[in-house]
Amino acid sequence: MGNYTFLKIFNVMAYFLFLGFHLKFWTNDGSIEKDNIPTKNSYITYITPADFTLYITSGLINVLFLGFIIYQFFDSANEVVIDGIQWDFIIIASLTSTFLSLWDLEYIFCTFVVSAVLGIQVSYLYYRIRQQFPAKNWADVLYIHAPLSIYHAWIVVITLTVLFAAVFPNPKEGHEPEILIRIAVGLAYICLELTAIFYVEAVGKEDILGALVISWSFLGICFRVEDLGFSIAALGLGIFTGIYAVSPLIRQCCRENRNYGESVSLLA
Numbered sequence: 456m457g458n459y460t461f462l463k464i465f466n467v468m469a470y471f472l473f474l475g476f477h478l479k480f481w482t483n484d485g486s487i488e489k490d491n492i493p494t495k496n497s498y499i500t501y502i503t504p505a506d507f508t509l510y511i512t513s514g515l516i517n518v519l520f521l522g523f524i525i526y527q528f529f530d531s532a533n534e535v536v537i538d539g540i541q542w543d544f545i546i547i548a549s550l551t552s553t554f555l556s557l558w559d560l561e562y563i564f565c566t567f568v569v570s571a572v573l574g575i576q577v578s579y580l581y582y583r584i585r586q587q588f589p590a591k592n593w594a595d596v597l598y599i600h601a602p603l604s605i606y607h608a609w610i611v612v613i614t615l616t617v618l619f620a621a622v623f624p625n626p627k628e629g630h631e632p633e634i635l636i637r638i639a640v641g642l643a644y645i646c647l648e649l650t651a652i653f654y655v656e657a658v659g660k661e662d663i664l665g666a667l668v669i670s671w672s673f674l675g676i677c678f679r680v681e682d683l684g685f686s687i688a689a690l691g692l693g694i695f696t697g698i699y700a701v702s703p704l705i706r707q708c709c710r711e712n713r714n715y716g717e718s719v720s721l722l723a
Contacts, residue, residue: 469548476552500619504675519602526598539588543580608668666700
């Protein structure tokens, strides 16, 4: 039990490291210039979501992980925390802090490498928790599965954004994107859309939150990008992905209404 206590204490320390680096990059207290956030103007790309998208998503992730830190001390969380998450949250928090530090130092290729490693680590934990530790109560859903789903989808978006920052030049006002950039943006959109479909169809139980994060990211790209074609495509995909994400809920409601109607008919 002592080792488990140390694990939970280290989780608390890792969370404050995670939160602290996010606060450093997302706030402007006078000593930190606004351009030092991870969407600094020198690295805005053709697929960078709008700032409000980033603020809201990052804030939600931090709040939900705070819920996880509190929930881990309850007995009902012991199995999933000790046997499922183990030391992975500490690793993820450390990689996230490293990623943000490298971005601030403008080591863009190193930032991409770390973000890719972070994506692999989050994917490993995400898959293991969803497959081996299904939610047993509402707290498991809210404080274990929800933050992992949101963060996993968000890391996919961020990694693609950093890749664009490393490979392609910044969008220049009044300049049409080259054909290679248009192809790359199209591939990025396809990658995000396939990720959303994966969340809804291939994860096992539908991961609506992950797909909604992709939809939210498309809408953020629509508001940020200046190219009309990219903007319309992002808007259309954002709306489509949002509807597709909630389609399991719609189908479930329809089935329940149909079953209810059949039951009423039989009783009559």
